[in-house]
Amino acid sequence: MSDFPLPILFIMAVFFTMWLILRKYHQIEQRKRALPELNAYLYANNQTEPRCSACESTELNDVGLTHGKDERRIVSCAKCNTMLYRVVPPEREE
Numbered sequence: 001m002s003d004f005p006l007p008i009l010f011i012m013a014v015f016f017t018m019w020l021i022l023r024k025y026h027q028i029e030q031r032k033r034a035l036p037e038l039n040a041y042l043y044a045n046n047q048t049e050p051r052c053s054a055c056e057s058t059e060l061n062d063v064g065l066t067h068g069k070d071e072r073r074i075v076s077c078a079k080c081n082t083m084l085y086r087v088v089p090p091e092r093e094e
């Protein structure tokens with residue numbers, strides 16, 4: 001293996017890095033999909049108005065699950081970036 005051509009090593013390194021990035025991205029996606037819905041979140045944290053469960057902030061950010069205009073929203077804390085809960089549009093609710 002010591003006389004492996006350098007370009008091949010380089011390409012392998014690039015692919016390995018891409019694989020690591022994809023794996024990280026996938027983990028974040030999984031975590032988003034595992035988030036509780038708003039009502040479950042409020043109930044679990046004994047809240048009536050949603051606020052951050054980590055730092056108590058009421059400043060929240062919401063982003064689309066897969067893209068900016070996605071109706072499924074992921075709400076996270078604007079201060080500490082903790083992902084808090086997801087909002088599912090009514091027609092998708094079970």
Ligand SMILES: [Zn+2]
Pocket residue numbers: 052053054055056057077078079080081082
């Ligand atoms: Zn927070």
